[in-house]
Amino acid sequence: MKIAVAYKWAPNPQDAAVGADGSVDWSRAKPAVSEYDPVAVEVGRRLADATGAELVGLSVGGPDVASPMAKKAALSRGLDSAVVVADDALAGAGTTPTGRALAALVQRLGDVDLVLTGDSSVDAGAQMVPAVLAGALGWPALTDVVAVSGTAGDLTVERAHAGGSQVLHVTGPVVLAVAADAVVPRVPGMKDILSAGKKPTEEVPLADLAGWQTAPVEVVATAGPELKVRKGQVIDGADPAAAVTALVAALRADGVL
Amino acid sequence: MSSTYILVAGDARISALVAAAPGATTAVVVGTRAVADAVATSGVGSVVWLGEPGDAPLEAFAGPVADLVAAAAPDVVLASTRPADRVLAGAVAARLGAPVHTMASKVEVHDGAAEVTRAVFGGIARQTLRTAGPVVVVVDGGTLGEGGSAPVEEVAAAPAPTVRVVETRAAERTQVDLGRAQRIVAVGRGLKAQEDVAVVEGLAAVLGAETACSRPLAEGVGWFTKDRYVGVTGQHVQPDLYVALGISGQLQHTVGARAAGTVVAVNTDASCPYFAEADYCVVGDLYAIAGALTDALR
Ligand SMILES: Cc1cc2nc3c(=O)[nH]c(=O)nc-3n(C[C@H](O)[C@H](O)[C@H](O)COP(=O)(O)OP(=O)(O)OC[C@H]3O[C@@H](n4cnc5c(N)ncnc54)[C@H](O)[C@@H]3O)c2cc1C
Numbered sequence: 001m002k003i004a005v006a007y008k009w010a011p012n013p014q015d016a017a018v019g020a021d022g023s024v025d026w027s028r029a030k031p032a033v034s035e036y037d038p039v040a041v042e043v044g045r046r047l048a049d050a051t052g053a054e055l056v057g058l059s060v061g062g063p064d065v066a067s068p069m070a071k072k073a074a075l076s077r078g079l080d081s082a083v084v085v086a087d088d089a090l091a092g093a094g095t096t097p098t099g100r101a102l103a104a105l106v107q108r109l110g111d112v113d114l115v116l117t118g119d120s121s122v123d124a125g126a127q128m129v130p131a132v133l134a135g136a137l138g139w140p141a142l143t144d145v146v147a148v149s150g151t152a153g154d155l156t157v158e159r160a161h162a163g164g165s166q167v168l169h170v171t172g173p174v175v176l177a178v179a180a181d182a183v184v185p186r187v188p189g190m191k192d193i194l195s196a197g198k199k200p201t202e203e204v205p206l207a208d209l210a211g212w213q214t215a216p217v218e219v220v221a222t223a224g225p226e227l228k229v230r231k232g233q234v235i236d237g238a239d240p241a242a243a244v245t246a247l248v249a250a251l252r253a254d255g256v257l
Numbered sequence: 258m259s260s261t262y263i264l265v266a267g268d269a270r271i272s273a274l275v276a277a278a279p280g281a282t283t284a285v286v287v288g289t290r291a292v293a294d295a296v297a298t299s300g301v302g303s304v305v306w307l308g309e310p311g312d313a314p315l316e317a318f319a320g321p322v323a324d325l326v327a328a329a330a331p332d333v334v335l336a337s338t339r340p341a342d343r344v345l346a347g348a349v350a351a352r353l354g355a356p357v358h359t360m361a362s363k364v365e366v367h368d369g370a371a372e373v374t375r376a377v378f379g380g381i382a383r384q385t386l387r388t389a390g391p392v393v394v395v396v397d398g399g400t401l402g403e404g405g406s407a408p409v410e411e412v413a414a415a416p417a418p419t420v421r422v423v424e425t426r427a428a429e430r431t432q433v434d435l436g437r438a439q440r441i442v443a444v445g446r447g448l449k450a451q452e453d454v455a456v457v458e459g460l461a462a463v464l465g466a467e468t469a470c471s472r473p474l475a476e477g478v479g480w481f482t483k484d485r486y487v488g489v490t491g492q493h494v495q496p497d498l499y500v501a502l503g504i505s506g507q508l509q510h511t512v513g514a515r516a517a518g519t520v521v522a523v524n525t526d527a528s529c530p531y532f533a534e535a536d537y538c539v540v541g542d543l544y545a546i547a548g549a550l551t552d553a554l555r
Contacts, residue, residue: 013378013381014381022384024381024382094357095347095350100354103351127338127343127359128346128347128350128395130347131319131345131346132350132351132357133351134347134351135349136351138320140314140317140344140420142316162432164428166425166426167425168314168420169420170420171419172418172419172420174420180476181476184477215355216388217387218387219384219386220386221385223384225380226515227534230533232538234527234532234538237542237546240548240549241553243549244549244553247537247539248554251498257498
């Protein structure tokens with residue numbers, strides 16, 4: 001029995017350079033395992049250890065997804081193995097082709113009844129891939145999952161819900177998007193990083209996956225971000241009372257207070 | 258004429274979706290009859306209600322919703338960013354092979370092609386994207402709309418039988434709607450201890466403001482409820498005044514408050530990124546500044 005964890009190898013847009021015309025230069029933004037995905041790996045690790053399942057990492061994206069650095073970074077988080085699709089056609093792919101390609105990979109892997117994902121990716125932050133992935137598989141999806149126990153086919157899932165929480169019983173295959181604070185993921189040590197290099201990895205050619213494509217999306221215009229012009233007035237707070245006097249006067253003059 | 262399907266999971270607050278929808282609108286409602294009735298008076302053209310959910314979570318209706326929308330073949334599908342709504346939207350996108358757009362500001366249909374203007378990569382740039390076919394757009398739902406009385410057609414659907422709600426625990430703290438707040442005092446990891454939340458609440462009280470926070474203060478430590486964090490995956494707010502105390506100004510946070518009228522950032526670090534997006538950049542200790550500001554306004 002296998003538990004799959006979908007992870008993304010992605011850069012933080014905070015580190016990208018954006019031109020006035022909206023062009024994005026990623027050259028200084030270094031990709032990494034997307035911030036919240038190690039939480040999903042950790043949840044999967046604990047469940048796999050409790051049930052004797054194999055924990056398989058799945059990732060689809062551009063060629064760098066198959067780089068030794070990317071595979072090691074993912075495997076050192078606690079995966080048993082990794083299966084990736086690394087193809088130019090999937091570099092920067094949108095939610096739907098990404099979710100569909102992951103679904104095709106899950107089907108190809110076989111013997112999987114539980115797919116875990118993180119809450120959202122650092123570069124897109126759309127929180128949509130788990131839903132598309134589940135839809136493509138015809139499985140239900142649940143998000144904001146804080147705890148999972150049991151075995152696939154008989155899972156107890158707890159999730160954050162409307163400010164409170166909800167406990168669900170799942171008797172079939174399911175995609176679970178794990179809340180960012182579900183568990184604290186381990187920090188990989190030297191041993192994890194060294195053993196990651198010896199774990200099995202497989203690179204699946206994109207041609208082996210069927211039905212991942214979607215209608216082409218054409219970029220007809222780009223622009224910089226929608227930013228209001230801000231005053232950027234610096235107020236020295238070393239003397240808090242004086243700083244507050246200046247701030248209150250400025251806010252009154254602006255008509256805000 | 259173009260047509261839009263609006264997906265609703267258990268929450269009738271869809272005014273922003275109705276406002277953004279091109280062409281004739283049909284709402285597909287998963288949830289109780291009361292939700293379907295509230296949606297019917299929010300300005301949509303018609304409502305399809307999938308029947309009482311019983312102990313099925315609303316996500317269990319994703320398959321039937323996808324079937325229904327695929328059969329209708331609309332130009333645009335809209336859904337809110339609330340969790341169960343996203344699951345419905347994802348299933349529809351997977352079925353239609355349609356792209357999903359989030360952070361969208363404009364949705365149009367020209368000659369059967371959908372054109373969406375949206376922020377990309379968490380808000381660092383904008384793009385207008387054209388697709389010759391349906392698109393799925395997921396944005397803030399808005400508030401409870403008012404208008405019309407659309408007919409509600411019941412099309413009872415069978416939810417996925419493999420997932421059931423066993424227990425629901427209600428929220429311990431009251432929920433807020435930060436989207437409507439006129440003033441907000443938000444705090445980040447510059448806050449050192451949970452008891453110091455009182456400092457933030459004190460300032461908010463004299464300002465008549467709501468309190469909010471960055472994501473790390475609502476997760477893990479749980480000093481604030483999750484509906485109080487602002488940002489790309491949190492609340493998108495538009496107050497007249499946004500005071501950010503001890504928040505570094507990472508893109509994922511600031512993008513949620515960019516519509517604010519005036520932004521005051523207080524940070525000990527004069528080079529923090531928030532100062533590039535603030536009107537008043539107070540270089541100083543949040544405790545000292547918040548305290549002095551509270552005294553000055555009392
Ligand atoms: C996919 C994804 C989605 C995310 N979504 C969101 C989101 O929606 N919202 C969100 O907020 N974050 C989000 N994040 C997290 C985000 O990237 C940042 O990590 C987070 O916003 C940082 O919070 P912070 O500014 O409070 O903390 P920090 O970045 O640690 O900043 C703390 C700041 O406090 C200042 N400080 C310290 N002490 C004092 C003092 N005494 N007085 C004044 N200043 C002080 C420091 O100089 C520093 O600038 C997301 C991340 C990811 C990967």
